[in-house]
Amino acid sequence: MINDKKVLAIIPARGGSKGVPRKNIRSLAGKPLIAWTIDEAKKSKYIDRLILSSEDAEIIETAKTYDCEVPFTRPVHLAQDTTPGIDPVLHVVDEIEGYDYVVLLQPTSPLRLVEDIDGCIEKLIKTNSPACVSVTESETSPFWMYRVNEKGIMQPLIMQDGLTTRRQDLPTIYALNGAVYVAEIDWLKISRSFLTDKTVAFLMPKNRSYDIDSVDDFLWCEWLVKRY
Helix, strand or coil, X not given: CECCECEEEEEECCCCCCCCCCHHHCEECCXXXXXXXXXXXXXXXXXXXXXXXXXXXXXXXXXXXXXXXCCCCCCHHHCCCCCCCHHHHHHHHHHCCCCCEEEECCCCCCCCCHHHHHHHHHHHHHCCCCEEEEEXXXXXXXXXXXXXXXXXXXXXXXXXXXXXXXXXXXXXXXXXXXXXXXXXXXXXXXXXXXXXXCEEEEECCHHHCCCCCCHHHHHHHHHHHHHC
16 A cells, blocks of 8 residues: 555466467476566565466466465456457456556566565656556667668668767667556556556666566576576
């Protein structure tokens, strides 16, 4: 709870995964990937209730092993490759009433810490914003990116009067890292997105911003965990 407002946190984890099969319960440095998110979320001083949303029996049982509540099984039609990411969140907030804020914690961000979760919630409150999402500084600038047409000709992604050749002269660019999304529930039901022109950013360091999408990502995050 924060400012007398109740906070619901959701970990979405469907069974299907094309890049890394059974990704959400694959072992990362000794425990299932999903457990890293469960353990950090349970440390939050603001989250009143933490639940898993999944259609997969094995993922559900794994989450329960780590004391994560699973109040229902997600409908299969909300666990397809084509299902918009916001739909399972809206399903949960429709099913579970009595909360003011929702926190979305994707299990593919195992290196995020509780300070990132609580920091994102605090940023939303301090800025009086309806939504806050975590970002990290991008290592690659879109000012140095190009499209290549059918003739192989390079076309700037962002048109400029002249090419900036020094990185320090480029504007700082931020990218979504997928680690934390927070929003007022009533507002989210209307906007149907965490990302609007009213959303504020919470900055996270690069070393906690890895989003696992491939076997290489898995191996890299496991190396980081063991190193630190």
